[in-house]
Amino acid sequence: xxxxxxxxxxxxxxxxxxxxxxxxxxxxxxxxxxxxxxxxxxxxxxxxxxxxxxxxxxxxxxxxxxxxxxxxxxxxxxxxxxxxxxxxxxxxxxxxxxxxxxxxxxxxxxxxxxxxxxxxxxxxxxxxxxxxxxxxxxxxxxxxxxxxxxxxxxxxxxxxxxxxxxxxxxxxxxxxxxxxxxxxxxxxxxxxxxxxxxxxxxxxxxxxxxxxxxxxxxxxxxxxxxxxxxxxxxxxxxxxxxxxxxxxxxxxxxxxxxxxxxxxxxxxxxxxxxxxxxxxxxxxxxxxxxxxxxxxxxxxxxxxxxxxxxxxxxxxxxxxxxxxxxxxxxxxxxxxxxxxxxxxxxxx
Amino acid sequence: xxxxxxxxxxxxxxxxxxxxxxxxxxxxxxxxxxxxxxxxxxxxxxxxxxxxxxxxxxxxxxxxxxxxxxxxxxxxxxxxxxxxxxxxxxxxxxxxxxxxxxxxxxxxxxxxxxxxxxxxxxxxxxxxxxxxxxxxxxxxxxxxxxxxxxxxxxxxxxxxxxxxxxxxxxxxxxxxxxxxxxxxxxxxxxxxxxxxxxxxxxxxxxxxxxxxxxxxxxxxxxxxxxxxxxxxxxxxxxxxxxxxxxxxxxxxxxxxxxxxxxxxxxxxxxxxxxxxxxxxxxxxxxxxxxxxxx
Numbered sequence: 001x002x003x004x005x006x007x008x009x010x011x012x013x014x015x016x017x018x019x020x021x022x023x024x025x026x027x028x029x030x031x032x033x034x035x036x037x038x039x040x041x042x043x044x045x046x047x048x049x050x051x052x053x054x055x056x057x058x059x060x061x062x063x064x065x066x067x068x069x070x071x072x073x074x075x076x077x078x079x080x081x082x083x084x085x086x087x088x089x090x091x092x093x094x095x096x097x098x099x100x101x102x103x104x105x106x107x108x109x110x111x112x113x114x115x116x117x118x119x120x121x122x123x124x125x126x127x128x129x130x131x132x133x134x135x136x137x138x139x140x141x142x143x144x145x146x147x148x149x150x151x152x153x154x155x156x157x158x159x160x161x162x163x164x165x166x167x168x169x170x171x172x173x174x175x176x177x178x179x180x181x182x183x184x185x186x187x188x189x190x191x192x193x194x195x196x197x198x199x200x201x202x203x204x205x206x207x208x209x210x211x212x213x214x215x216x217x218x219x220x221x222x223x224x225x226x227x228x229x230x231x232x233x234x235x236x237x238x239x240x241x242x243x244x245x246x247x248x249x250x251x252x253x254x255x256x257x258x259x260x261x262x263x264x265x266x267x268x269x270x271x272x273x274x275x276x277x278x279x280x281x282x283x284x285x286x287x288x289x290x291x292x293x294x295x296x297x298x299x300x301x302x303x304x305x306x307x308x309x310x311x312x313x314x315x316x317x318x319x320x321x322x323x324x325x326x327x328x329x330x331x332x333x334x335x336x337x338x339x340x341x342x343x344x345x346x347x348x
Numbered sequence: 349x350x351x352x353x354x355x356x357x358x359x360x361x362x363x364x365x366x367x368x369x370x371x372x373x374x375x376x377x378x379x380x381x382x383x384x385x386x387x388x389x390x391x392x393x394x395x396x397x398x399x400x401x402x403x404x405x406x407x408x409x410x411x412x413x414x415x416x417x418x419x420x421x422x423x424x425x426x427x428x429x430x431x432x433x434x435x436x437x438x439x440x441x442x443x444x445x446x447x448x449x450x451x452x453x454x455x456x457x458x459x460x461x462x463x464x465x466x467x468x469x470x471x472x473x474x475x476x477x478x479x480x481x482x483x484x485x486x487x488x489x490x491x492x493x494x495x496x497x498x499x500x501x502x503x504x505x506x507x508x509x510x511x512x513x514x515x516x517x518x519x520x521x522x523x524x525x526x527x528x529x530x531x532x533x534x535x536x537x538x539x540x541x542x543x544x545x546x547x548x549x550x551x552x553x554x555x556x557x558x559x560x561x562x563x564x565x566x567x568x569x570x571x572x573x574x575x576x577x578x579x580x581x582x583x584x585x586x587x588x589x590x591x592x593x594x595x596x597x598x599x600x601x602x603x604x605x606x607x608x609x610x611x612x613x614x615x616x617x618x619x620x621x622x623x624x625x626x627x628x629x630x631x632x633x634x635x636x637x638x639x640x641x642x
Contacts, residue, residue, distance in 0.1 A: 312456030
């Protein structure tokens, strides 16, 4: 959808902006209305979770869909943001907002280091290196048993060990809104998500975004045309990590807990599935993918034990039948219709 | 002295298992540029097949081996027909990643299917060799010796198939240049089917051996698959002899680190080693820089 804007003349770019703006307004109205319409606290909680997944998927899409870097360290970056927030708030007594911001900065630094390590690698090797890095971090956290602090009679490891951190502060909505605190948290998380979404739109449509796409489509040609691969790749690792880390911090503050389970393969796969089902390299793909998969997941909740089986097969079926995802397919469809409408006038 | 023997026994046994797992992955990667994320769940499938054949049906254990290899081969073939062929037909530069994501979905599905059929309780493996032999100051269970021998026999058979048979020639030709092979009359589609079938059979046998030193569980293949990936990468993806060497080398290093620093550090040290190798040699130890098609 908006992805094609770069290949089209300026007027088409403007119409893409109008299209994205229209979809954005509809999305925003629905998102703002949701907490007032929906009564069930469980559903609002699920919406918040969906916003987290969508935020991570949007940033992964920037990295993979637009810059063509198949990174599997996305959940590790998210975890650095969350852990950074939790550890700064726990050990140094940071205010939660400051901790979230610092967590995001830490995630950026971490990701840029990963980016440095990946600089000479291509394709699948990037996937394996990033996967190895996040596995190392995960294993070192889970197997950490050395006592760092005694809390009452239990000992806490520096990294939180297998149980992670909890109760290090929240958004303060419980005091402010009491029973309605979930709705308050929803507002904050939604604001964070909008920030992520809008910034990724700006990046994709800026010269920087064009450089990402150029490197993705034909690296040698892009470099020959004067795009600095070193700067561009570090930049995309850093930018996507800042917002991923921010989402991680919000996640930690919303649940008031963060543990090693965020590293799990199944979470990473869920994020990838979201991007693939919605359509990688399309702006609205991750958002639509989140909606589709969250709804499918809720519907399959009744199927109980077949849920994971269904999710796995759903991913495979989507990749095989709709390789460009729902959004990619829709935009192809729209292009065909437009071409058909234009054809008779020229042909007759 | 007994520590050295313990390290050697553990390292060689694990090395043999990793080598088998790595071989299947590397074969598929080398010939079709596909990273098969479902390989680990195919190991589990093999392990469970020997249980079905030998325990539920009451047939002898060697029949279980054949059943495991056959089940793996059939699953590999189905994987090709259902997932890989349509993706290859769709073509495009996205094949590498899309096939990875699709096979990840298949892996989740297969692991869950195994969970639904056999239940989550770990099952004992019918293939077992009792007894052990004294080696200097150390002890070597016969089971470990049998695993290493079976693995070497399978590798020798694989080597023969690839190097000497018509099918092997077709596989190598397709791996070198798909279009040229197609023009020379190599049935590329059938070759791909054979490659995935072979890799599946390898995974099945590896699963049987693997589950004999652990227990049967649907996720039993996850950890060896991760290590097999690492070994593939260290060797340079698609390099079969390199993969075997890397498997044994890394398994010995892992065993040594586990004995020296404690079990906690075995895998992280391995991973850090791999990260260092990848930064130092981006195409693996034995890999050559490949020219990417544009």
